[in-house]
Amino acid sequence: MSQYQAPIEDICFNLFDVWHLNDYWQQQSELQQQLDTDTAKAIVEEAAKICEQQIAPFSMLADHQGVTLQGTEVTVPAHYHAAYQSLCEGGWTGLSGDVAYGGMGMPKALSMMVDEMLCSADIAFSLYPGLTAGACVALLQHASEDIKSVYLPKLYSGEWSATMCLTESHAGTDLGIMRTTAKPQDDGSYKLNGSKIFITAGEHDLTSNIVHLVLAKLPDAPAGSRGISLFIVPKYLPANTNTNNGTVRNGVAVGSIEHKMGINGSATCVLNFDNAVGYLIGQPNRGLACMFTMMNYERLSMGSQGLGAAERAYQNALAYAKDRLQGRETEKDASKAEPIIVHADVRRMLLNIKAMNEAGRTFGTWVASLLDKAKYDNCQQSAAIANLLTPVTKAFMTDQGFSACVTAQQVFGGHGYIKEWGMEQLVRDARIAQIYEGTNGIQALDFMQRKVIADQGKVLSALLATIRSEINSHTFTHSTVLLTYITKVEQILALLLTQDSRSQNGNAYDFLNLVSYILYGYMWYKTSLALDGNKHSANFIAAKTETATYFYQRILPKADGYVAILQQSPTVMDNIAIDQF
Amino acid sequence: MSQYQAPIEDICFNLFDVWHLNDYWQQQSELQQQLDTDTAKAIVEEAAKICEQQIAPFSMLADHQGVTLQGTEVTVPAHYHAAYQSLCEGGWTGLSGDVAYGGMGMPKALSMMVDEMLCSADIAFSLYPGLTAGACVALLQHASEDIKSVYLPKLYSGEWSATMCLTESHAGTDLGIMRTTAKPQDDGSYKLNGSKIFITAGEHDLTSNIVHLVLAKLPDAPAGSRGISLFIVPKYLPANTNTNNGTVRNGVAVGSIEHKMGINGSATCVLNFDNAVGYLIGQPNRGLACMFTMMNYERLSMGSQGLGAAERAYQNALAYAKDRLQGRETEKDASKAEPIIVHADVRRMLLNIKAMNEAGRTFGTWVASLLDKAKYDNCQQSAAIANLLTPVTKAFMTDQGFSACVTAQQVFGGHGYIKEWGMEQLVRDARIAQIYEGTNGIQALDFMQRKVIADQGKVLSALLATIRSEINSHTFTHSTVLLTYITKVEQILALLLTQDSRSQNGNAYDFLNLVSYILYGYMWYKTSLALDGNKHSANFIAAKTETATYFYQRILPKADGYVAILQQSPTVMDNIAIDQF
Structure with missing residues (x-):
């Protein structure tokens, strides 16, 4: 590597x-x-x-x-x-x-x-x-x-670490059916009992204390996801609320660790809560909303995981493609070989990764900056767009990240399959980000129903209108292409708004992909506008300009496949009985 | 599992x-x-x-x-x-x-x-x-x-096993630059020296002898791939050519075994040849052609690997989707959950796998039957089509096989990432088939240049014409759709034939995919014709009929993405200098 x-x-x-x-x-x-x-x-x-x-x-x-x-x-x-x-x-x-x-x-x-x-x-x-x-x-x-004054300084300093404890063996996506209970105590604390699985960093030896944010049900909680509360359950309890030294061992312990496909350095734990002392965070039965503050933060971080793995994979594949001598394009001597980066299909693979990675970085920066504007300016419009784009960041960036790692592994040929080159680890590690923090299928449903359909496509339509207006004000080489695709998204959106929710759900994944490709087109538009001969080297400008062209000509047209699929109804999926699968 | x-x-x-x-x-x-x-x-x-x-x-x-x-x-x-x-x-x-x-x-x-x-x-x-x-x-x-009389009976009985020894550490796809040598001996045998890597089943304890088919260079061999000869090098040499008992240890030994992403039960060996005795197979310097007899056989088997893994993955995912209770579609009680197969996005995943697997099985049977017709009837037309479809079988069926395993793993959510469910192994195992026996990128180049461009698209055009004629003779529900896509392939083919070889190579992978989707459409056509109420249950017919509709409505339209890409020139890839990657 x-x-x-x-x-x-x-x-x-x-x-x-x-x-x-x-x-x-x-x-x-x-x-x-x-x-x-x-x-x-x-x-x-x-x-x-x-x-x-x-x-x-x-x-x-x-x-x-x-x-x-x-x-x-x-x-x-x-x-x-x-x-x-x-x-x-x-x-x-x-x-x-x-x-x-x-x-x-x-x-x-x-x-x-x-x-x-x-x-x-x-x-x-x-x-x-x-x-x-x-x-x-x-x-x-x-x-x-x-709570804040005791825990935040220790967590910010890294002296303590934290977890999010949601999943139980029978309850993952469907948190409403969880069984962990929290019983109120006379001193205002709670006693938690139950078992959580897939707890990342649930137990480890990096920090002196581990602070668990745990979802559990109060005795009188209503059924379903409206009956979940959030608790803070430290591994070591501070001796009293005025000190911030964890000293008393709490009733939470690791039961086992999972053996996984990848991210082997991460401790994925089963945690057992046995009369563990916890403190309520936020309002009773409103825990899911509190946890989603963390979850949405994590979902953006998932995008970074996809991009991070893809960037590493690209660097490795590029170095290998420059180094590995195999075949020839211009060399006439059959006993001599050229670096494989000269081959058209190797360039295809590298450019597919590069164009998506760089758009992904621009996209991630955009979404993060929208969150910043929501925070510092209390800008509701920015908050609404960040809200819309959170599932896109999580799902599309992790799908693309995994795909990039697989493609980069392919550049290595047989060596990509051998552990010593490190490429297969990137594939194994990147895979998880498509799954945890809400599978990408769940992201697509969230995008479709909560982010698009719930407001009749208002935020998405406004965003597309803004992009169109920007492009019309400052045209660039690929304006016509990008505008055409924006129109296609708008047409599909109009169609989706006429459908029942079952059809919308069947279309969710493909629609998320369609929108994502067009937004990545917008990223390459923003990139093209930002190139300035006074600030950037000719090489940098050339690389960005040609990679943008590659994106518009050789990647963005994939969107036509999604458009064609979405023009068809997905209702056929329900014509197949369960015993016909 | x-x-x-x-x-x-x-x-x-x-x-x-x-x-x-x-x-x-x-x-x-x-x-x-x-x-x-x-x-x-x-x-x-x-x-x-x-x-x-x-x-x-x-x-x-x-x-x-x-x-x-x-x-x-x-x-x-x-x-x-x-x-x-x-x-x-x-x-x-x-x-x-x-x-x-x-x-x-x-x-x-x-x-x-x-x-x-x-x-x-x-x-x-x-x-x-x-x-x-x-x-x-x-x-x-x-x-x-x-040679045949000594070796074939032992190999057919399974008493002995065999390998193919092509790759060297610096020579994989580019076999022409290999360094293993074969020196003629007075008795008509050869002494082989060199080192081969990635030798599947190169050493193991399943059989009493292992027969290596080895590519090497004669002393006076011309440079490049036209200077390669094929040798048979058994681990144990028969005492004389009239006995078929291997008794004398030959100078070939395992140097090390590779640690891989998957297929861990397969011994992937470095083999060192140290004055190993070998016998020439076929003509001097024509070894690559002989080895490709085996290689082409293996490339079809790769298709079976893709399909086999995908079938296993599908069965597992289906069982899980019927068993796992999470969320609800019709259930009103928030404390009760339904099997996840009720959810639209889970059906999307399952049907994407099912429709591609079943088309893949029909496709594999077709290609195999063409090879049989070439063998038993010496049918040149069948041989030509089988030749055309070999890289499609290898590349498309293995790409789809891997993709199916990843999708099936996704159905499991977090459990798919845990080793104990077996899904991550299927992903790791299926991955290799896209790489070995000629990477899928190499398959695409083979398809484009040797199978399509070399005869000016004649075999492919004839095949498409035959399919069109069949559909026109016996129409079915999706005739119009399929005919439209056949026309699209023909238009892209006409375009490709006007391009230089560099552009064709840049288009190879996307073109192979485009053709493959349309051929899978043909498979669903053949399937639809074969359904007969007298022979098959109503359930079987309904399942096939609706899955066909799913394929035409929700999968085949992906081809529009490939069409749109191929309508653009890939020459932009060469506008990016190596230091701009």
């Missing part, structure tokens, strides 16, 4: 030239003092160093070592300790945390870039700080001041 | 009702005495028993145990011995072998069905008999009578 090099130039291009985030940051009172272009770049470069030097070189070792369970103790790969310590010491674990509790207060657009690099370096490792950051978002928004 | 059940009904439907192979067999003097519908069905059922009972239940164990190397001995998973013995005792190892040398003389259409079942049961296991069968085809066609 080649040495990972963080794509710093492209990250800065997206932050500053495509999305002009420095200008935005300078308008925000909370950011203008501490964040300008140079600071942001320095932050990216420092994070890149840790990823490149302390994490990425050992990701195959982490896969090989995996995690081990002895008794109730879980051991992570040995080098994770030093790498995690570096994250803590640099303040990276609190990068986007609230300054009032010791966080660095950086915007999501910046922390998402760091997420991508961490995921390129080692997805399994990235989950330890990643889940903590998500939990902090939920606590900050929903927890009491007492 | 659910218990594998061989799809005997669908296999027989394809053999007898879709392709009427019993009628064909009865017209062949070599087959009519020994093969009728009942015999064929009995053969399929007997093979199914071994696959269902002796191989499939232990495939996860085989993955877990893997192969081990101690010194120069390789040990396969323990239960492989009994399963392999059953294959030998039943004559399965010589199923398609020539009767003159102890084979059973069965047609390819039948042995391909057995291949599929073996691959469903355990791809890694299937490779041991699979490579032997391929080697026998090459030996039968190219070896001297002396």
